[in-house]
Amino acid sequence: MTKRLHGGLNRSKSLAALAALGVMLPLQAQAADPAGIGKRPVYAAAMNPARARDWSGAYLGIHGGLASSGFRSSSAAPNIPALNFPDRRNTRGLSGGMAGLQAGYNFQSGNIVYGVEGEASLLMLNRKKSATGLSTEQGSRLALKGRLGYSLGSTLIYGTMGVAMAPTRLTSPAAGGFAASRKNIVRSGLIVGLGAEQMLTQSISLKGELDYTYFGQSRQRFTAGSTKIDNGILAAKVGLNYRF
Numbered sequence: 001m002t003k004r005l006h007g008g009l010n011r012s013k014s015l016a017a018l019a020a021l022g023v024m025l026p027l028q029a030q031a032a033d034p035a036g037i038g039k040r041p042v043y044a045a046a047m048n049p050a051r052a053r054d055w056s057g058a059y060l061g062i063h064g065g066l067a068s069s070g071f072r073s074s075s076a077a078p079n080i081p082a083l084n085f086p087d088r089r090n091t092r093g094l095s096g097g098m099a100g101l102q103a104g105y106n107f108q109s110g111n112i113v114y115g116v117e118g119e120a121s122l123l124m125l126n127r128k129k130s131a132t133g134l135s136t137e138q139g140s141r142l143a144l145k146g147r148l149g150y151s152l153g154s155t156l157i158y159g160t161m162g163v164a165m166a167p168t169r170l171t172s173p174a175a176g177g178f179a180a181s182r183k184n185i186v187r188s189g190l191i192v193g194l195g196a197e198q199m200l201t202q203s204i205s206l207k208g209e210l211d212y213t214y215f216g217q218s219r220q221r222f223t224a225g226s227t228k229i230d231n232g233i234l235a236a237k238v239g240l241n242y243r244f
Helices: 002-032 040-047
Strands: 057-074 091-109 112-125 135-138 140-151 155-172 181-199 204-222 225-243
Antiparallel strands (some): 057 091, 112 140, 135 155
């Protein structure tokens, strides 16, 4: 009876010692790292990798790509070649390269990135002319755009919308007894686009963007008469941004 009692007491003491050890070990670990500094940043980054990248702040960059500018003349008298673009559909297409600069500022709230961007582009279009039909030249484009996107960490998907303007020269040559005349105008309109940007470093990113600018229709008067001109620019470009 006495042996069984002593054996039970010994087992109870062993269980109590193990329980105390189980309580003391976490307390000792917490005392060695009271804020959990060695664990929590790694865990937080694993749970939300998008927060590891910051897109906010000012940036400056360069871009280059391809552009196509389309013109259409309507309501022009078909018997006056000087008021029409020289093809059966009365259209004129200009295509070529483009290059320029952009600057902007991003704000970030969680994964949502938004901001504003200004862009200046030189259009290196083919500038076709005709001896009898209306001709056009367009050498640059300026744009002011808002940006709204979603951050996937080191990748940003975004859309843009804003206003753009482009100086344009229209020339109506001498034809059918009418004298030649030239108009230099500034077309303005709406620009919309989609793009993606990839961080190469915390300061440098590579972007690709496709946008379309519609300048609408305007009536232009020449010596030979008046006609309505529609104009739009489609542009595809890549660029590099540097964030400050």
